[in-house]
Amino acid sequence: DIHLTQSPSFLSASVGDRVTITCRASQGINNFLAWYQQRPGKAPKLLIYAAFTLQSGVPSRFSGSGSGAEFTLTINSLQPEDSATYYCQQLSIYPLTFGGGTKVEI
């Protein structure tokens, strides 16, 4: 199975900051990576798919980059509503797997 390691597991930042979350795969997954945001008590929401494609309706301050086995989610100009847990998911090989999550506190 492909293991995804997210870092950091927790980060605290201020409104307006730029934050970066990293997702490392145990093997290359091409660009088959998605990022999701989950606010407390809510279902997850797709932010980025195919590593860097912004899902419709998602603010442009979110962006994804990377390839192979290392990927990054960047949030520019952090907003209060961005307080959430963020997960990466690989869709290269079954079983699909998620990273452990990064909790962002503002």
Added chain:
Amino acid sequence: QVQLVESGGGVVQPGGSLRLSCAASGFAFSNYGMHWVRQAPDKGLEWVAYIHNDGSDKHYVDSVKGRCTISRDNSKNTLYLQMNSLRVDDTAIYYCAKVVPGGHDIEWWGQGTLVTVSS
């Protein structure tokens, strides 16, 4: 507007069975693959199962293989997860989810149904 409404969760004893359902609306259900994803209390997300749009291809996480079966009825726009031999560590919120067009990434999530396995 895409809607995914899960049902069928509840409290069950270890070794018991449940069938989860997910009623889909607002999109052409028969054109899209579907996933089940679960989340144990205060834990991260765990992918459980996937079914191709026509049911021809299915995949499972190892921990549920042989115990769970994903299926769908495209005439009823409904996704199912039959869960047998339930264990305490199956306790979780179970989400059904729709894929993006042409891919397997999860575009839409339901609100989830809680399964509690406890004696």
